[in-house]
Amino acid sequence: MEKKLRSVEVCKLLNGYELSLTLHEFKSNKPGPTLGLSAAIHGDEDLPIEILRQFSLELENLNFKGRVLMLPVANPIALGTFTRNTPIDMSNLNRIFPGSKEGLLSEKIAYAISTEYIPQVDCFLDFHSGGAVPTVEYTLTYPNNEELGKMIGQKYLYVKNALPGSMAYYLAQKNKPVAIVEIGGGGRNNKYYIKQGLTGIKNVMKYLKMIDGEPNILEKQYNLKELISIRSKNGGIFNPNLSIGSMHSVVSKSDLLGITYSPYTFEEIEHFYGPFNRNSIVLLKEDVCRVESGEVMFMIGNMDTAEQI
Numbered sequence: 001m002e003k004k005l006r007s008v009e010v011c012k013l014l015n016g017y018e019l020s021l022t023l024h025e026f027k028s029n030k031p032g033p034t035l036g037l038s039a040a041i042h043g044d045e046d047l048p049i050e051i052l053r054q055f056s057l058e059l060e061n062l063n064f065k066g067r068v069l070m071l072p073v074a075n076p077i078a079l080g081t082f083t084r085n086t087p088i089d090m091s092n093l094n095r096i097f098p099g100s101k102e103g104l105l106s107e108k109i110a111y112a113i114s115t116e117y118i119p120q121v122d123c124f125l126d127f128h129s130g131g132a133v134p135t136v137e138y139t140l141t142y143p144n145n146e147e148l149g150k151m152i153g154q155k156y157l158y159v160k161n162a163l164p165g166s167m168a169y170y171l172a173q174k175n176k177p178v179a180i181v182e183i184g185g186g187g188r189n190n191k192y193y194i195k196q197g198l199t200g201i202k203n204v205m206k207y208l209k210m211i212d213g214e215p216n217i218l219e220k221q222y223n224l225k226e227l228i229s230i231r232s233k234n235g236g237i238f239n240p241n242l243s244i245g246s247m248h249s250v251v252s253k254s255d256l257l258g259i260t261y262s263p264y265t266f267e268e269i270e271h272f273y274g275p276f277n278r279n280s281i282v283l284l285k286e287d288v289c290r291v292e293s294g295e296v297m298f299m300i301g302n303m304d305t306a307e308q309i
């Protein structure tokens with residue numbers, strides 16, 4: 001196995017530093033496909049970086065075919081400020097693909113990824129996380145990538161076309177199989193999610209015949225036919241009723257999921273409930289926190305229409 005670090009130059013910044021992206025290449029001497037793995041396209045999603053680092057250590061002793069090409073930090077500027085968007089131009093890097101060489105800074109980053117990285121990969125896992133506060137757990141795949149999404153091994157799969165301008169949307173346009181792995185965040189259950197991520201990547205390598213063996217996936221996985229985001233109507237202080245354990249249980253329509261109250265008067269201003277008779281929570285905020293109007297508070301699947309796969 002040959003291991004190389006490669007640098008993809010983006011531009012020179014005002015502070016004099018060169019902005020570049022760092023690619024990790026792990027190349028076997030046996031032919032096979034190239035698996036792309038990327039993280040931190042949103043700068044507040046740091047857990048998947050650790051998943052990729054631990055996986056890079058495992059790769060040293062893994063007898064595999066083909067090549068793994070990793071981009072642990074897709075948006076170094078946003079990682080520096082621990083923000084979802086690039087603070088210099090306020091852009092969401094994951095909405096402006098394929099980017100432009102002459103565009104905004106974020107568009108230049110997207111262009112570098114589209115031209116220097118994506119053409120080299122055959123199959124792609126795009127790692128995301130809940131960010132600083134929320135915790136999330138599900139896999140999103142395209143209709144014809146369902147089997148790939150299943151291989152991540154998470155309990156919930158959601159099959160839908162990704163948003164235009166996202167990296168996954170661009171990959172799909174180029175006919176490259178892609179799964180978006182939404183994993184962990186909020187500093188909760190990190191060991192569990194790291195293990196889940198590592199298992200998921202190895203499952204995909206087995207699926208692609210890059211390594212031998214049977215994929216290790218949950219006995220019961222569900223395809224969520226309906227998945228909705230609940231946003232806060234008003235800003236306030238959020239006081240949750242759910243804990244991280246609720247990610248794996250089904251919550252009824254009458255169960256109060258949490259409230260927000262005014263930090264000024266302490267008056268209760270919003271009560272949150274699941275919209276379905278049987279709600280499966282795939283994103284939640286476990287602790288008391290401030291929330292602004294319009295923030296995603298929960299992502300909830302309908303267990304009555306979910307299909308076991």
Ligand SMILES: [Zn+2]
Pocket residue numbers: 041042045128129
């Ligand atoms: Zn993200």
